[in-house]
Amino acid sequence: MTAKTNKIRAFQGGASIKPGGVYWMRYVIPALAFYVVFMAYPMIDSVRLSLYSGTAGTREFVGLANYVRLFTDEVVSKRFWNAFGNNWVFFAWHMLLQNALGILFAAILTNRTMRGRQFYQTLIFIPCTIAVLVTGYLFKLMMNPVWAGTTLKAAGLGFLVRPWLGDRSTALTCVSLVSVWQWVGIPTMMFVAAFQGIDDDLIEAASIEGATPWQQFTLIRIPLIVPVIGMVAIMTFVSNFNAFDVVFSMETLDGAPDYTTDLIGTLFYRYGIAGQHPVGIPEPGVGAAISTSIFFMLLCGVIPVLRTTQGKE
Amino acid sequence: MSHAVIIDKAVKRYGDFQAVNGISLTIKPGEFFTLLGPSGCGKTTLLRMIAGFNTVDGGEIRFDDSVINNVPAHKRDIGMVFQNYAIFPHLNVTDNVAYGLKARKVPNAEIGPRVMEALKMVQIDHLATRKPNELSGGQQQRVALARAFVIEPSVLLMDEPLSNLDAKLRVQMRTTIKKLQRRLGITTVYVTHDQEEALAISDRIAVMKEGNIMQVGAPEEIYRKPANPFVANFIGVSNFIDCDVNASGGKAEVTIEGKYHISMPANQAYQGAAILSARPEQLFLSDKGIPGVITLALFLGDFVQYEIRLENDQVIELNEYTKDTDSTRAVGENVFVDFNPRQVSLYKKDSQEVLSC
Ligand SMILES: Nc1ncnc2c1ncn2[C@@H]1O[C@H](COP(=O)(O)OP(=O)(O)OP(=O)(O)O)[C@@H](O)[C@H]1O
Ligand SMILES: [Mg+2]
Numbered sequence: 001m002t003a004k005t006n007k008i009r010a011f012q013g014g015a016s017i018k019p020g021g022v023y024w025m026r027y028v029i030p031a032l033a034f035y036v037v038f039m040a041y042p043m044i045d046s047v048r049l050s051l052y053s054g055t056a057g058t059r060e061f062v063g064l065a066n067y068v069r070l071f072t073d074e075v076v077s078k079r080f081w082n083a084f085g086n087n088w089v090f091f092a093w094h095m096l097l098q099n100a101l102g103i104l105f106a107a108i109l110t111n112r113t114m115r116g117r118q119f120y121q122t123l124i125f126i127p128c129t130i131a132v133l134v135t136g137y138l139f140k141l142m143m144n145p146v147w148a149g150t151t152l153k154a155a156g157l158g159f160l161v162r163p164w165l166g167d168r169s170t171a172l173t174c175v176s177l178v179s180v181w182q183w184v185g186i187p188t189m190m191f192v193a194a195f196q197g198i199d200d201d202l203i204e205a206a207s208i209e210g211a212t213p214w215q216q217f218t219l220i221r222i223p224l225i226v227p228v229i230g231m232v233a234i235m236t237f238v239s240n241f242n243a244f245d246v247v248f249s250m251e252t253l254d255g256a257p258d259y260t261t262d263l264i265g266t267l268f269y270r271y272g273i274a275g276q277h278p279v280g281i282p283e284p285g286v287g288a289a290i291s292t293s294i295f296f297m298l299l300c301g302v303i304p305v306l307r308t309t310q311g312k313e
Numbered sequence: 314m315s316h317a318v319i320i321d322k323a324v325k326r327y328g329d330f331q332a333v334n335g336i337s338l339t340i341k342p343g344e345f346f347t348l349l350g351p352s353g354c355g356k357t358t359l360l361r362m363i364a365g366f367n368t369v370d371g372g373e374i375r376f377d378d379s380v381i382n383n384v385p386a387h388k389r390d391i392g393m394v395f396q397n398y399a400i401f402p403h404l405n406v407t408d409n410v411a412y413g414l415k416a417r418k419v420p421n422a423e424i425g426p427r428v429m430e431a432l433k434m435v436q437i438d439h440l441a442t443r444k445p446n447e448l449s450g451g452q453q454q455r456v457a458l459a460r461a462f463v464i465e466p467s468v469l470l471m472d473e474p475l476s477n478l479d480a481k482l483r484v485q486m487r488t489t490i491k492k493l494q495r496r497l498g499i500t501t502v503y504v505t506h507d508q509e510e511a512l513a514i515s516d517r518i519a520v521m522k523e524g525n526i527m528q529v530g531a532p533e534e535i536y537r538k539p540a541n542p543f544v545a546n547f548i549g550v551s552n553f554i555d556c557d558v559n560a561s562g563g564k565a566e567v568t569i570e571g572k573y574h575i576s577m578p579a580n581q582a583y584q585g586a587a588i589l590s591a592r593p594e595q596l597f598l599s600d601k602g603i604p605g606v607i608t609l610a611l612f613l614g615d616f617v618q619y620e621i622r623l624e625n626d627q628v629i630e631l632n633e634y635t636k637d638t639d640s641t642r643a644v645g646e647n648v649f650v651d652f653n654p655r656q657v658s659l660y661k662k663d664s665q666e667v668l669s670c
Contacts, residue, residue, distance in 0.1 A: 201399035204366055207386040208393040209413030209464065219412075223403045 043295070050288035066289035076271075080290065082259055083267040086172055090263060091240040093176035094183070099232055101180075102187030107217065109188070110195040121192065125185035132182065136249025139178045140165060165250060168260045175261050179246045187232045194228035195221060230309025234302050241298055244269060264294055315342040315500045316376040316467045318363060324371030325358050325524075332358045334524035335372060343498040345491070349511040350521030351547065356504045359521075360470055363502060365389050376468065387416075392461035392499070394471040398453045400445045406432070406456050407441045413464040431463035434493060451482050462493060469494070469501045475510065487514050508548050512536065520544050539658055541665045545590045552596070552629040554603075558587040558659065558668065565659060565668060570625060573603050577654035580670040586662035593618070593632040595656045598642070602651030605629070607644050617641050621650060 053062045071077050105124060109117050127135065141147045143164040152160050164174045198221060206216045222229075244265030247255055253270060255262025270276055272287015318340040325333035332355045340346045348356040361367040363374060365386030373380050381389055392413075401409050410428045419427070432438040435455040445453060454474065461469060474490070475483045491514050494501050505511050511518050512532040520527045520535065520543075527547075528540040539545035542553060557568045558579075565579035567589065598619075608628065609620035619631045619642070631650060642648065659669040 199397075199399065201395050201397060202401060204364075204386070205393065205395060205399040205401070205460075206412070206416075208364060208389075208391060209460070210387050210390070210416040211412070212387055212416075215416055220401060226403075 046288050047292050049284055050292045051285070053283070053285045055282065055284055062285065066283075066285045067293070070286060070289050070293065076286070079259065079262070079267060083255070083262045083264050086255070086261065087241055087243075087263045089172055090176050090179070090243065091237060093173070093180055094236050094240050095233065097177075098180040098184050099187050099229075099236060101184050102191050102232070103222075103229075105184070105188045106191030106195050107221070109192050121189070124188050127182045128185040130182070132245040133249045135182050136178065136246050139174075140250045143174060166257055168257050171251060171257055172261050175246055175250050178250065179243065182246075187236070190228055190232055191225065194225040198224050226309050230305055233309075234305055237301055237305075238298060241265075241294060264290065315498055317342050318346075318468055318500060318502065319375040319377075320359075320363075320372070321375065322372035323359070323362060323369055323374055325355070325362060325367055326370045332524055333362065336521075336524070336526055337372075338519060338526065338529065340500060340502060342500055345494055345501045345503065345514060345516045347503045347505060347511045347515035347518045348521060349505060349508060349518050349547075350527075352506060354521045355524040356506070356521060357472055358524075360472055360502060360504050363468070364391060364393055364470055389468075390466055391468045391470055392464055392466035393469070394457050394461045394474040396473045396476060398457040400453055400456050400460075402445050404445075405441070406437065406443050406445075406448070409445070409456055410459045410463050413460060417464065427463055428459075431459040434462065435459045435489065450477055451486070454478060454486060458490065458493070462497065462499075465497065466499060469499045470504075471501065472504045473506070474503075476505075476507075483510070490514065512548070520547060522547075537656075538667075539590070540667050542588055542590055542660055543665075545658060549592055550630065551590045551592055552631075554589045554591070554623075554627065554629065555625075555662070556587050556589050556659075557585070559584050560668060567654075567659065569603055570623070575654050577657070577659065578670050579659070579668050581668065583661060583668055587668060588660045588662055588665075589657055590660065591629075591652050591657040593630040594634075596629070596631040596650050596652050598631070598633060598648050599651035600649060602649035604647065604649055607642055607646050607648060610641055610644055612641055621648065623650075 050066050051061060051063060052059045053065065054060050069076055070080055105120075108114065109121055145161045145163055149161045152158060162170070164170050202220060202224070203216055206220045207213075211219065241264055243263055247261050247263055247266050248269075251257075251261045253266055253274065255266050268287050268290045271282070271290060272284050273282055274280070275282040318338075320336055320338040320340075322335045322337055323333055324331065324335050334355075336359060338346075348359060350356055358367060362369050365381070365384065369382045373382055375381065376389070401412065404412065407428055410431055411424050414424045414427060429438060429441070432441055435458050437452055437455045437459070440448065440452060445456070448456065454477075457474070461471075471490075475486055478486060487510055503511075503514065512535075515532055517529060517531055518535055519529045522543055528535055528544045530538075530540075535544060536548055539548065539551075542551070545551040546553075554569060557571075559566045559568075560579040561582045563579060565577050565583070567575050567577060567587070569575075569589070594616075603623060605621040605623045607619055608622050609618075611618040614635070616632045616634045617638075619633065620628050621631055622628050629650070657669070658667065660667055
């Protein structure tokens with residue numbers, strides 16, 4: 001660059017475009033301050049906490065001992081990997097069933113010949129507005145052979161009378177399905193918005209080209225909402241690995257029966273906050289080690305999904 | 314193979330409002346047929362009925378002998394160019410053009426060469442791997458054209474395909490479209506509200522107004538012999554002058570303002586009030602004719618545009634070609650306006666029916 005253009009630059013742009021200038025900072029500071037105080041600090045502090053033992057007052061630096069214990073101690077690591085596996089199953093139900101239903105409902109709701117869209121949309125969304133503790137408790141009653149058995153038998157549905165939530169082979173599935181039922185409204189809403197965002201002309205162009213309704217769906221509508229599918233996948237992933245309340249309300253904190261419904265959330269709560277049965281002394285350091293490990297695992301799952309589904313532009 | 318498109322008393326209703334009022338048209342195989350009319354007259358509605366996006370609420374639409382009222386759009390074997398192009402944003406140029414061939418299950422080995430040939434026809438073969446957001450408006454338009462032509466549809470529909478382009482490109486693209494259509498011989502229904510474009514590109518034009526057809530004919534016929542005052546004024550500009558007519562035996566005696574008499578050919582016997590319609594270039598200044606005074610004279614290079622106030626205070630427009638005179642007249646000058654009675658048109662005042670032939 002010649003001296004002359006340099007001079008012009010300096011004249012036109014003023015100081016703000018000087019290399020190394022920090023004037024842009026003042027525009028970011030409010031958001032940055034909020035982020036640091038309410039998000040970054042707690043997260044980093046939780047990582048710090050995982051390097052200590054004891055609770056407030058008796059805290060002692062132990063290095064990586066909590067992690068060593070988490071991954072090598074026979075009982076703790078067994079519980080951790082068990083909850084980790086259960087959580088994947090729980091997530092798979094949501095990812096495959098809830099999101100597929102979301103796409104299906106959204107496709108039906110945005111169909112041009114659909115009538116009463118608002119009504120059905122509201123109906124599907126209502127469960128999302130009810131407290132999980134309430135729905136969890138209600139389903140717990142409905143699946144209870146003692147409580148619902150007589151009614152079901154009277155209705156000729158005797159084969160449905162089983163200890164669904166007490167049976168090790170069905171408990172996790174039941175808990176997952178209740179959660180799917182409750183939250184299916186969220187992906188539905190997001191997919192409805194995404195489908196509505198597609199220009200009608202594109203669908204018409206595809207049908208003129210000779211695409212059957214199925215081809216229009218798979219080759220035009222679905223590819224056009226890939227960014228939304230990616231976002232929904234990430235939201236599902238993150239919220240499922242943070243799930244806690246549905247298990248708490250239906251199967252108690254221990255992930256009964258026999259830890260088959262134990263998730264990372266309940267495991268963390270038992271170790272970090274409540275204290276393990278029967279001793280009852282919480283170990284915040286171990287809890288923090290659990291959440292830190294999961295944080296990095298989530299990151300490994302989220303980043304590739306973000307990269308492949310969100311457009312580069 | 315190209316089809317004839319036969320529209321038989323087609324009706325489209327939106328609630329109580331009838332957007333297409335029982336229109337009948339016969340479009341011949343291989344013809345370039347244009348629907349022309351002011352905004353809101355139902356051009357798009359009729360085109361979308363042919364495409365299969367709008368229901369046909371009355372009457373029939375046929376491709377040759379088969380009624381297609383209830384055939385879904387994807388089975389009609391038509392191509393369409395949309396006003397905003399409607400290119401698939403997630404596919405590159407090649408895949409956009411190939412889409413219709415794939416949907417029609419054309420063998421893979423055939424798709425590549427056909428796509429390439431279509432891209433060459435519209436001169437964008439060098440852009441084959443670009444994504445739509447990396448193309449200019451004109452280039453996107455060419456992709457849309459290639460995509461419509463490549464499937465060799467039996468009917469091609471275009472809804473104002475050039476309206477988003479600049480004036481120069483518009484003229485260039487309409488020539489391209491016309492040549493391609495000729496070469497492939499596809500029956501084409503074209504929608505526009507630009508009369509010059511319609512005149513330049515069409516074999517025949519249907520002029521529409523409020524869901525009705527006002528006239529169907531070749532461009533020259535529509536321009537020279539408008540069937541009613543609406544067409545006369547919509548295609549080009551026309552002056553309407555009130556007059557009295559006494560017509561019999563193929564001849565009409567026309568009296569303008571009780572003073573000026575002229576006789577012209579008539580197609581029927583009639584006696585009463587009428588409208589004489591004359592285009593600015595059909596009128597000329599003379600030493601006899603309708604008296605008036607010049608109120609405006611605009612020198613526009615190859616012609617002079619005059620506004621002349623007649624004795625009844627009506628203002629008419631008259632164009633005089635520079636090559637025909639030596640000087641421009643002054644504002645305020647008293648003149649006589651005359652015309653060739655074979656060129657102008659005559660309509661009954663109340664029914665607007667044409668009297669001249
Ligand atoms: N979905 C609809 N519901 C109700 N009325 C409609 C609908 N679509 C079009 N119309 C009406 O039908 C009439 C014809 O509309 P159309 O789109 O065919 O006009 P057009 O001739 O294509 O006009 P333009 O040149 O502005 O595109 C208009 O009066 C319009 O308001
Ligand atoms: Mg239109």
